[in-house]
Amino acid sequence: MAENENILEVRHLKKYFKTARGVLHAVDDVNFTVKRGETLGLVGESGCGKSTIGRLILGLHQATSGEILFDGKDICKMNKSGLHDLRKDMQIIFQDPYSSLNPRMSISEIIGEPLLIHKRVSNRAELDKRVRELMDTVGLASRLENAYPHELDGGRRQRVGIARALSLRPKFIVCDEPVSSLDVSIQAQVLNLLKELQAEYGLTYLFITHDLSVVKYFSDKIAVMYLGQLVETASSEELFRSTLHPYSQALLSAIPEPSVHRKMQRVKLTGELTSPIDPQPGCRFAKRCLYARESCVGTDPVLREFGCDHFCSCFRTNALQDEE
Numbered sequence: 001m002a003e004n005e006n007i008l009e010v011r012h013l014k015k016y017f018k019t020a021r022g023v024l025h026a027v028d029d030v031n032f033t034v035k036r037g038e039t040l041g042l043v044g045e046s047g048c049g050k051s052t053i054g055r056l057i058l059g060l061h062q063a064t065s066g067e068i069l070f071d072g073k074d075i076c077k078m079n080k081s082g083l084h085d086l087r088k089d090m091q092i093i094f095q096d097p098y099s100s101l102n103p104r105m106s107i108s109e110i111i112g113e114p115l116l117i118h119k120r121v122s123n124r125a126e127l128d129k130r131v132r133e134l135m136d137t138v139g140l141a142s143r144l145e146n147a148y149p150h151e152l153d154g155g156r157r158q159r160v161g162i163a164r165a166l167s168l169r170p171k172f173i174v175c176d177e178p179v180s181s182l183d184v185s186i187q188a189q190v191l192n193l194l195k196e197l198q199a200e201y202g203l204t205y206l207f208i209t210h211d212l213s214v215v216k217y218f219s220d221k222i223a224v225m226y227l228g229q230l231v232e233t234a235s236s237e238e239l240f241r242s243t244l245h246p247y248s249q250a251l252l253s254a255i256p257e258p259s260v261h262r263k264m265q266r267v268k269l270t271g272e273l274t275s276p277i278d279p280q281p282g283c284r285f286a287k288r289c290l291y292a293r294e295s296c297v298g299t300d301p302v303l304r305e306f307g308c309d310h311f312c313s314c315f316r317t318n319a320l321q322d323e324e
Helices: 050-057 080-086 107-117 124-137 154-166 184-201 212-218 236-241 246-253 315-323
Strands: 006-019 022-035 039-043 065-070 090-093 172-176 204-209 221-226 229-235
Touching: 006 050, 006 204, 022 050, 022 204, 022 221, 022 229, 039 050, 039 212, 050 065, 050 172, 050 204, 090 154, 107 124, 107 154, 124 154, 154 184, 184 204, 184 212, 204 212, 212 236, 221 236, 221 246, 229 236, 229 246
Parallel strands: 039 204, 039 221, 090 172, 172 204
Antiparallel strands: 006 022, 006 065, 221 229
């Protein structure tokens, strides 16, 4: 049987959290697919639910409803044993390379731990050899084998996290803001390393970030998220060429302009932020949108295709398209 082109399919995914004030709609009816070997960039403000999606995909959170199909198998229906077996194919690189590493373990112990848990090595010599290979792959000097996380800088710590994620030779990696806590010069090194590893091992990435300048360089396809919902999806080239949703336009306008002689056209967002706790039907961006109208309230917008596999959920964009 031919292998499915999509390694990941997310269908009507929801994740709600009960709070003292009501039900928090962290992820609300999200749909997307990721093809084998590509990078999907998931972008949006802090608190929009993008990291929650990453954890749902990995089985670290239990979905309220919906389906997450990885290689045709629904992660939401897996038991603990099934999720344990899935770990060899799905891994995560965390945002903070310091808090994600055990401070009481040496670098070699951290990288080798997944190999021991999943019984990928039969003796100490094989473990040591594999750990050295992984350290070499991510650009860590062998002299750091017995070092501890607090002895390394941020860039080297993140390389340890990448080596650990690679140890089981996964097919899919969730990169949860992997460079946001690093210096700009180190960010470029880590991004280049991730690209090289993707080309060498055929990896598929879900790249979660709030930085559109990074996601443009790194992603094949971009999904823009706002308060638990996807508002626009397109290829990286198409999204930057023809941005449709007002929120996406505001995000793009916030990207720093490298030329001091070029005037920056900022889209300044004003208005009250809609509460994600028991939200009313309607566009959740309406209170901050420059183009909001009465029709934006009362009915939820749906993602609609505008050609070139470009989807947007906006009543104004729909109306403009219908007028043409």
